Amino acid sequence: MNIDIIAPGRIKERYLRDAIDEYSKRLSRFCKLNIYEVADEKTPEHATPGTDELIKRKEGERIAKHIKDGAYVIALAIDGQMLGSERFAAKLEDLTVHGVSHIQFIIGGSLGLDPAILKRADWKLSFSPMTFPHQLMRVILLEQVYRAFKINAHEPYHK
Structure with missing residues (x-):
């Protein structure tokens, strides 16, 4: 399984980088993980809705350059489907059973x-x-992906 995370901005805080490194290491036994950081746009204070849309479009164009043909794309969105950890694990397992070998998460x-x-x-x-x-x-996404692999492998982690 290939898993990509595509997100704007660089991680500056050491504690977040350390957590990302730790989960990346843990995931290495389950999948090939790639993290693509695209340049983020600075949002000016008191930006107009038009400016906000322009910023999202620019970041979206950068993200789109990393989306691969044939990959299953999962966008993290506040209006998306909410699942518990077991159901998320089942979703990933179902994708695998149906032949998906490349998942790209977009933040x-x-x-x-x-x-x-x-x-x-x-x-x-x-x-x-x-x-x-x-x-x-x-970090939250990587932890949940790791948890899903552990659940699907029937290994103790998720309790």
């Missing part, structure tokens, strides 16, 4: 995802109706 920037990326997505996933910093979301 939006501070303003969210460009509508074109959401339209391209095969599925939208929500971790919560709450908003999380996109840098922290990488």
Whole structure:
């Protein structure tokens, strides 16, 4: 299984980089993981809705360059489907059973995802109706993907 995470911005905080490195190492026995960081746009204070849309479009164009033909694209979106860990694991297992060998998770920037990326997505996933910093979301996503692999391997981790 190939898993990609595509997200805007670089992780500057050491504690987040350390967590990402740890989950990347743990996942290496289950999948080939790639993390693509695309340049993020700075959002000016008091930006107009038009400026916000332009920023999302620019970030979306950068994200789109990493989306591979044939990959199953999962966009993290607040209006996506919410699942518990076991159901998320079952979803990943179901994709594998149906021949999906490449999954790409897309995390939006501070303003969210460009509508074109959401339209391209095969599925939208929500971790919560709450908003999380996109840098922290990488760690949360990696932990849940790791948890899903452990659940599907019937290994003790998810309890």
